[in-house]
Amino acid sequence: MGRSNVGKSSALNRLLGRPGLARVSKAPGRTRAIHFYLVDERAWIVDLPGYGYARVSREMRRSWQALVDAYLDRPGQPRLAIHLVDIRHDPTPLDRQLAEALRVRGIPTLVVLTKADKVSGSASSRARARTARILGLEADAGPLVTSARTGAGFAALARAVDAALAAPGQARSGAGS
Ligand SMILES: Nc1nc2c(ncn2[C@@H]2O[C@H](COP(=O)(O)OP(=O)(O)OP(=O)(O)O)[C@@H](O)[C@H]2O)c(=O)[nH]1
């Protein structure tokens, strides 16, 4: 999940080692539906449409919100939400809204900074601290720094996903774990 153009589809492709699986685009707002990818008949990785694209109408923004709310409120919560933030930009009010929507639902969340190849090491440390503060992350839950271009951070991301899949599920009314 994350802003339009933040690199969600690129991260998904890199995580699965399948370039070209999810559509990547220079034009923001490319992904307009929820895409489900079944991985090894074991887990669904879900690519949600991005938010915050200035040129979409208010109507489209509302339909985005409805789509994401419907997804989050389905029976059977996601094991892990991966919230992507561009390392070059501070989280926006919509990012804070997403973090809060995940928090109130008790969905475990990992914040991932994308496009680390675009900044220096010191800028990356500053971005980590700022993002953690703006999104109110716990001290030990600092954002993971990644680059889908170089693959940096993806071994750690894969470990976090594996750990989330191995953790006992939080079954909700009528849903499996
Ligand atoms: N330099 C660099 N560019 C990246 C990286 N990840 C993604 N991009 C570029 O960022 C742009 C958007 O990438 P997408 O993966 O389509 O982003 P998205 O979040 O899926 O976008 P929407 O589906 O439109 O919301 C593309 O031009 C990508 O090539 C990265 O790690 N480094």
Ligand SMILES: [Mg+2]
């Ligand atoms: Mg996309």
